[in-house]
Amino acid sequence: ALDDCRIIELPQVHDxxxxxxxxxxxRHVPFDIRRAYYxxxxxxxxxxxxxxHRELSQLIIAMSxxxxxxxxxxxxKRKFHLARPHYGLLITPMVWREMDNFSGGSVCMxxxxxxxxxxxxxxxxxxxxxxxxx
Ligand code: TYD
Numbered sequence: 001a002l003d004d005c006r007i008i009e010l011p012q013v014h015d016x017x018x019x020x021x022x023x024x025x026x027r028h029v030p031f032d033i034r035r036a037y038y039x040x041x042x043x044x045x046x047x048x049x050x051x052x053h054r055e056l057s058q059l060i061i062a063m064s065x066x067x068x069x070x071x072x073x074x075x076x077k078r079k080f081h082l083a084r085p086h087y088g089l090l091i092t093p094m095v096w097r098e099m100d101n102f103s104g105g106s107v108c109m110x111x112x113x114x115x116x117x118x119x120x121x122x123x124x125x126x127x128x129x130x131x132x133x134x
Contacts, residue, residue: 001073001092001093001094001095002071002072002075002076002078002095004090004092005071005078005089005090005091005092005095006089006090007080007087007088007089007090008028008029008059008087008088008089008090009086009087010022010023010028010061010086010087010088011028011086012086019086021085021086023059023061023088023111025111028088029057029059029088029090029111030057030090031057031113032113033111033112033113034112034113034114034115035111035113035114035115035116036109036110036111036112037109037110037112037116038063038107038108038109039102039108040106040107040108042067042102042106042108044102044104045100046100046102047098047099048098048099048100048102049069049098050097050098050123050125051096051097051121051123051128052093052094052095052096052097052121052122052128052132053094053095053120053121053122054093054094054120054121054122055093055113055114055120056112056113056114056117057091057093057112057113058090058091058110058111058112058113059088059089059090059091059110059111060082060088060089060091060108060109060110061085061087061088061089061108061110061111062082062083062084062085062087062106062107062108062109063085063107063108063109064085064105064106064107065083065102065104065105065106065107066081066082066083066101066102066103066106067081067082067099067100067101067102067103067106067108068080068081068082068099068100069081069082069089069097069098069099070097070099070100071091071095071096071097072095072096072097072098073094073095073096073132074096074128074129074132075133081101082108088111094128094131094132096122096125096128
């Protein structure tokens with residue numbers, strides 16, 4: 001699953017009036033987009049994430065500012081830094097994520113393949129590792 005997680009470069013339309021980026025479900029991301037949510041007003045030193053999902057796929061975009069994301073499939077860890085709004089990090093199911101190092105004023109947008117469902121979460125790392133190694 002960790003090998004399927006990757007930075008996706010999104011289309012950019014450059015113009016004197018500014019830049020435009022778009023994301024189409026099934027095209028730029030390998031899932032239909034059923035939910036968008038965003039983190040903002042993140043205090044300095046905050047840690048977010050700390051969970052994995054059974055079935056959810058997500059694309060994480062730094063709409064403004066920057067932050068770090070650590071991915072972990074229970075065996076291997078990989079670190080990513082997001083800092084530009086035309087790149088997204090694809091996170092596939094069964095990957096634990098931790099987010100930190102948010103810059104001031106940063107906005108983290110997440111496009112997700114399903115509506116919010118707490119039963120899709122692993123919030124306990126040991127339980128996640130046990131399920132991931134099965
Ligand atoms: P959580 O996914 O733990 O946040 P993060 O991974 O960014 O640290 O969600 C935090 C809280 O917000 C939790 O109580 C569930 C709630 N929530 C929703 O109600 N709907 C949503 O779409 C999301 C993502 C979270």
